[in-house]
Amino acid sequence: MPFDRFWRWVRRRRLVVALAVGVVVIVVALGLNGQPNPQQAAGAMTVANRTSVSFEQPAGGLSPAELARHDAADLVFDRTHVPISGRLGAGLGPQFVAQSCMACHVRNGRGRAIPDESLVRVVLQAGLGPQIQDKAVLGAEPEATVTVRWRPVRLGDATLRAPDVVATSPAGAELDAEFARSLRVAPPLLGLGLLKAVPQKAIAAMADPDDADGDGISGRAHWLTDLDGERRLGRFGWKAITASVRDQSVDAYREDMGLTTPASRDNELDAEGRPADISNQELNLVTYYSQTLGAPRTAMAADTAVVRRGQALFSQLHCSACHVPRLRTSSAPGAVVEAIRGQTIWPYSDLLLHDMGPNLDDGVAERSAASNEWRTAPLWGIDLTQKVNLQALFLHDGRARTLEEAILWHGGEA
Secondary structure (H helix, E strand, O other): OOHHHHHHHHOOHHHHHHHHHHHHHHOOOOOOOOOOOOOOOOHHHEEOOOOOOHHHOEOOOOOHHHHHHHHHHHHHHOOOOOEOOOOOOOEOOOEEOOOOOOOOOHHHOOOOOOOOOEEEEEOOEOOEOOEOOOEEOOOOOOOOEEEEEEEEEEEOOEEEEEEEEEEEOOOOOEOOOOOOEEEEEOOOOOOHHHHHOOOHHHHHHOOOOOOOOOOOOOOEOEEEEOOOOOEEEEOEOOOOOEOOHHHHHHHHHHHHHOOOOOOOOOOOEOOOOOEOOOOHHHHHHHHHHHHOEOEEOOOOOOOOHHHHHHHHHHHHOOHHHOOOOOEEOOOOOOOOOHHHOOOEEOOOOOOOEEEOOHHHOOOOOEOOEOOOEEEOOOOOOHHHHHHHOOOOOEOOOOOEOOHHHHHHHOOOOO
């Protein structure tokens, strides 16, 4: 729906508040008799726990052996990394952002928009990028130090906020204001194995890059080409820049912690032919842990008036055109755990890239995703965001303090 039409709706704040409530309500229920139950958002892998530790629970439906492996993998995921003694340059760093996965993915949920839980992506120039590593081991210097300042932004009758990221070199020089940078908070680790199991064809079928149907929505698949020439669909990260949970883990080890991983599954050498900091066994376990986290059950019954009203608003404002409620995983053999296969799930995402308008264009493109394009963020578990991490906020950089503000920032196709 064109932005001007959308704005005529949202400038009336009561409707925006109603829609924000509706977003929560919609992902909280919607079940119909005789159909897969949307309250079981992750199908068989749904987590019943809805407390502050909800996102840390293993997925439902795991066998005893799968659960035991998940618990072992949890210890590797939680590991705090340090430099490796006796091997110059090995282990953590020399530059890094965090020492562990959980430092940014607090309780497996969203990080806060503060230096110790967020990061900054930049354009590849001036010796930096694609990510500023703002910490360093003893004897080394960080690429830059980062400070975030918030400035007020008026949109219609609302006062929102946007970040100004100041990066300062070790010599004390500030990065030029024309040098694009993008503050990022860690997204929640919900249902990653399930999202990977949705067939590429199903995701690609939802794409309409030229808006052939004229509905104003032109989502496109982010196709990536591996080093071996294989074409795969990007589906993870704020801009869908990785195609698998393993690839996402490799990127995080390298960019967030300065840790190398094996270039091949057949040996333990990194891309430079040196012993990798992270072994294949460790990488496999961290990947497995992320793949075997489900998503929490929703709280409300589907047949209540407030849920149905939320669903009507969600559809009326075309939210469901991008935040597609229901997907289905492949039934093919070979899934990492049996519970992933053939599941109807409710992530509220099409996993496609969409133009989010100039207000969310921070100037940093990644792979073939333009600076104004963002992957549709899944909404499952969003009602528990601030129960899991009290100060967690919304959108890619945490600029939205509430769901209402997140909605107001939507432009472009939204």
